[in-house]
Amino acid sequence: MLDEEKIIGESLHSPPFVSPGTESQKRRRLQDSITQHLHLQENKEELVKYWDTFTRKGKRKIGVVESLRALVFSSWLNIFLLFIPPAWVSHWMWKDTTTFTLCFFAIIPLERLFDYGGEQMAFYLGKDIGDLLMVTLNNAVEATLAIILLKKCELTLLKSTIVGVVILHLLLVPGTAFVTGGARIIQQDLHPHLTQLNHSLMTLGVLSLLLPAAFFAALDSSFSPSPTIPAESIVTDATKETFLKMSRGLAVLLLVVYICSRFYLHNPPGEDNALNLHLAPLAPEALKDHVEKLRTTDPEVSQWVCIAMLVICLGLMAATAEWLVESIEFVREEGKIEPEWFGLILLPLVSFAADGTVAVVYFVRYMFRHFFREPTPPTTLARGEAIDLSIQFTLFWMPFFVLLGWWTGKPLILLFDLFEVAIIIGACFIVNYVTADSKTNWAEGAAMVSFYCMIALCAWFYPGQREIAYLSQCMSVLEALAHSAAGGGGPE
Secondary structure, eight states, X not given: OHHHHHHHHHHHHSOOOOOHHHHHHHHHHHHHHHHXXXXXXXXXXXXXXXXXXXXXXXXXXXXXXXXXXXXXXXXXXXXXXXXXXXXXXXXXXXXXXXXXXXXXXXXHHHHHHHHHHHHHHHHHHHHHHHHHHHHHHHTHHHHHHHHHHHHTTOHHHHHHHHHHHHHIIIIIHHHHHHHHHTTTSSOEEOOHHHHHHHHHHHHHHHHHHHHXXXXXXXXXXXXXXXXXXXXXXXXXHHHHHHHHHHHHHHHHHHHHHHHHHHHHHHSOSSTTOTTOGGGSTTOOHHHHHHHHHHHHSOOSSOHHHHHHHHHHHHHHHHHHHHHHHHHTHHHHHHTTOOHHHIIIIIHHHHHHHHHXXXXXXXXXXXXXXXXXXXXXXXXXXXOOXXXXXXXXXXXXXXXXXXXXXXXXXOOOOSOOOHHHHHHHHHHHHHHHHHTTTSEEOHHHHHHHHHHHHHHHHHHHTOOOOHHHHHHSOSSOHHHHHHHIIIIIOOOO
């Protein structure tokens, strides 16, 4: 009896038994907690560092008066801002030709202010985020144009314009930059990290247009299982509904890919890689020099004044661009231009004409200085930002238009004409081939410009694919066919 009481007493006073598995789990949870705390601390330090850069902590602050003076005298093109009031008045009172001319000149200084604002914000946001902002601002006119066409339910014209904007920024704009930039140097450099990622993103965006086109081509409307039963048409509301569902799914996937690419580009795996693209392996020396200049040089405009200016310019540009598009209809009607050429070539050129005018003016000024004054040394960094514009337009804006059309009841589908798909695949191929070694020269730029001219020549004679035009209407396919049979004309 005494032995039993002794055993019970020892068991009551002895420490509880802890299995090795339980101790290991506690240790693992403690390690996970410490790791999570360290990650949170690192993220907090990165946010503080980013905020210090944005507010220019410890550096000279730019005053409001100084900022306004810098904006006014940033370019002599600002004098064209005087065209904005008469352009708005012309929309309500005067002819389309006058409105088009005034709106065209009114957009030029707004485009220039977008570029200047993006350059100034790079001092506060850093090179990487600043470039993303500049790409988005440069796409603002084209995106506004596309939203206006979506609002007017010009879906066939909208799709042609999307392809036209992409090939413009893939071929003509970078090709011209490679020609002018490489005229006095044997080759120029591109960032290898950006080039490799751009190849994958651009190819994916183009192939996302190939899938619906191949799906539609595989639907055989000329086959019937019985000789007594006529073949059924594939141009039906059921087919349209199928492509609507397909397009919306593709739009979501494209947006996910674009968002993931931004995270990878601006915060790649590794220590201290966030927003440090210039530190990537094989980064061009000219890019490193530009980043160093952003760190050591004072901006000309305050970040808050710059943000307010960009917001105001966006509002002015939206209204002016809408009236520009409405006034350009006289070219389409009086010139008897094919809708395909109008969307593929003319509208993108008009939307880019302001940037093109600015580029021509600065090129002429550069040539004047080169021949009559001390020539400036050639830059070794190629200007390939226009390719980024194409990628953003394909992977972000195009799916955004599809989802916006879904929300507003405009049935935009990603089923493009076979000709449009072919030219955008060809453009993607030649750009990827030219930039594969992350180097360019003026001869390759001339080849890109020549291919764009080939597309413009062939598109002049292309009437469009009528089956897809009937599927790209806001009304039902049945109503569109009945309207055409009643003499209302086919879809445009």
